[in-house]
Amino acid sequence: MDSDETTIGETLRAEAPARILTVRVLFEPEATAARPSTPIGRGLFAIGRSRGQSQLCLKDPRASRCHATLQVTHELTARINDRSRHGTFVNGRRIEGSAELSDGDIVRLGDSLLLVRAASTAPAKDADIGSLDGISDAMSALRHTVAQVAPTDAKVLIQGETGTGKELVARAIHARSGRRGRFVAVNCAAIPESLAESQLFGHSQGAFTGAAKAQPGFMRAADGGTLFLDEVGELSQMLQPKLLRALEQREVTPVGCTEPVKVDIRLVAATHRALLQDVDAGRFRGDLYARVAGYLVRTPPLRERPEDVLPLLRRALGEGAAPLCADLVEALLLHRFRFNVRELNELATQLTIDGAGASRLTLEMVAGRLEPRDRDAGTRADERADEPAKPAEKKPAPTEPELRRLVELHGGNVSRIARELGRSRRQVHRYLRKHGIQLG
Template sequence: MSMSTSVNTSMSVLIVDDEPGMRSFLSKAMLKKFAFVETASTIAEAELLRSQGHFDVLIVDIRLPDRSGIEWHEALDDTDRQSDIIFMTGYADMDVAIKALRAGASDFIMKPFHLEQMMTAVDRCIEKRLLKRENFMLKRELSHGQSSTIIGSSDAINEVKQVIERVAPTNAVVLIEGESGTGKELVARQLHQLSGRTGPFVPVNCGAIAPELLASELFGHIAGSFTGAKTSREGLFNFASGGTIFLDEIGEMPMNMQTALLRVLEQRAIRPVGSEKEVNIDVRVVAATNRLLVEEVESGHFRRDLYYRLNVLNILIPPLRARPEDVVELTHHFTVQISKDLGIKPVLWSHEDLQVLKQHEWPGNIRELKNMIERCILLGKPPAEYWKKSATTETIENSGYPLDWTLKAVEKEHVTKVVDAHEGNKSAAARDLGVSRKTLDRKYKDWLGHTSDEQEEG
């Protein structure tokens, strides 16, 4: 295995050895790998340091003055496995080595050792930590189910694409502005994809996280820093190391967090909640808002200095009504995508359907268009028919539904609207509907079966 030579700006190591010479020797060596290196001579000192900040790797001598490294249960019994542990010993005892590995050690090294041997063990730990972060972000990516393809060929959207290509290779902060549903996250993903940055893309909805938990979510926390913080935890800025963090709905961020974010942007370092230590970061920040931040600044709801710091590069996404020529292309894209997700053949919309879609104002923009296409496919109603309301129908509607609809059609329409309101989160929709997620999935499967049958008959 080839050893990496670059310093990982988001990783930290704690060396625990009662020999000053060994602590000094390893500390100098580890500065080539880690941005933050600490040392301790006893388990008590080490545990105090651990309570003040997070460490990715622990290099621990087994024989220490106060107790054996193998008896350091606080670190070994950490169920979240916040640290990888490398044990060292000058006593050739195979039973001790086996006991150390069983206790949860990542590696076991005999003293005296060659530095290359230690560095190889450290590299394995770093790779394991990075893989864990990548897996975490991959799960987030899959749960979001987002692509990074911007659909449309209108002059308005082509201009946005050109700006993205121009600013993506830089490391500058970018502020994306646009109405809800215009595709701000899509633009942020495209910025990341074209940036050349090797780390992950980490999306964060600032308005969806409780204000009191936002600092912990972004910067992490140490054990005992607040009620319920039983173990230390890395923040999303850590997981975004080498990549891009996307702060959506930045206008919803509380004032105290705005101050903290400004400090992060200026110092390129984060401080976990409850810690006195700062951790250097290599993360590009992209922010987005559907509010006019200038007005928020004037009203005193957003820090003026943070606004200027965020607004280094600005991308304004036009609403869908300003680019009606893209509606047909988007409709075809969503029809194929949704049909594939539902496991049915793509629907072919008529010219009348497409004209109806082009003429709509789309106050909810692209998100509204996508939800509309999904409802039409699920209900088996083309857009033109879905929106067609005769004078008779308008006079007999009951709570928004025509009286000639079947109970199943009303149920299907209501359920899809609730799911839409939760932006596709069926678990949240099921709670609002008073049913289990399993029941909701069963209904979708039943509707899908009927939709497929109807299409085959047609």
């Protein structure tokens, strides 16, 4: 790995700051934007529509004067107590008396929807990157990371699920890189194996049947700019060593030529695959992984940042769209979003068509397309992560390099590491002790 890549990895890595529980109003009737987060103090924290009785006052006629109270029970958990005959709902289920809350829980009081967060006590770091929308801390952190890594020469590997905006991140990195050349995007999964070498490295006239004229290829087209290899994990094993050599030598030899041509590119790659597992299985070269993964960037899935759902939906619906009903909002905030922002945009299209002329957009318009996330009322998120995954979903025990990658990728969050590995949090701690890995 290049020395500059090691340096950037060390420079951008930081210890995880302390966190506190907060509550944020994501939706109220007639409101068009979420409110800022409010820290939950150590005493009783009342929520309702009475300014005199509530620390958090809701503009909601269906909320009681003092609808519910919260009280921190542990460092990052709180207990919510129902004080209203109208009921209090946590993750779509009505609670009986009280329930425990933790990071990511959705609470409904009347027609208002609130989000509980374990938020950092450190000031939020952000950057002005308009193409990466979102009010969540996860998106603020992503924009900050992009702004930091963009002006460096580090090769970047973007990891994330389908529809999380990996190409948007790559384009933002290029836009802030200061490089004058083009941004060239290549879908590695769509390159025919028979033409892969000529498409990537170019060819001379007459190099093969049908080569009527010389073509520069993707790498030379990106000279002086950024080459974005989307779905890099889909590269054929035949092409992988040739790409590795081109990256190491900073030169390409077009098909039909004998002399190499120098290229100056910034490489940004993306994948939805667990590439280190592909390396272990022999499907992806370890030396190529080391070359493309100079710095890892993770695009967070939409289900991890419900505070971004409504702003993104309202943008997709456009100005003049009918108001959203509370049942629809609650279902959207609890939806799994398997395909992330891409799926949200499809839901917006259906709402636009089915809601044409309607006074309000309702749940019935998209109910058949929504499925809840796996969050049960009164069940703590960290306890859920402690439950072992089904055997079919369990992944092999991680190697030390993979475990270090996961620690860095998830900022030391053991619950997220456990979910990705299909193991309990206790087992993850055993792996960490085995390999001598310290968390922050």
